[in-house]
Amino acid sequence: MLSAPVFLLCLSTVAAAAPDTQRQAELLYLLNQDCGACHGLTRKGGLGPALLPENLRNRSVTLLVNTILDGRDGTPMPPWRGELSEQDAQWLVEVLRNGEGL
Secondary structure (H helix, E strand, O other), rough: OOOOHHHHHHHHOOHHHOHHHHHHHHHHHHHHHHHHHHHHHOOOOOOOOOOOOHHHHHOOOHHHHHHHHHOOOOOOOOOOOOOOHHHHHHHHHHHHHHHHOO
């Protein structure tokens, strides 16, 4: 059985709210324009790898969120932590894994 603090931490992670509708529109614009500049407007890859659901299926959500927020050393992938919250990055990962927003 989980202790109360661990249970609450797990519960708060699951219950994280999605960004509001306006923020979602801003994030989709960023995804299509800024991310699309390197990953391709159709997310099939370019300077950066493809961001299609089948390419992300075996990647952990944590890895993907950290990649968005902190970038990837030795690659052109920049950190977005100054522009995006963890909630924003988690929502973007969900959108990408579901193939939405194209």
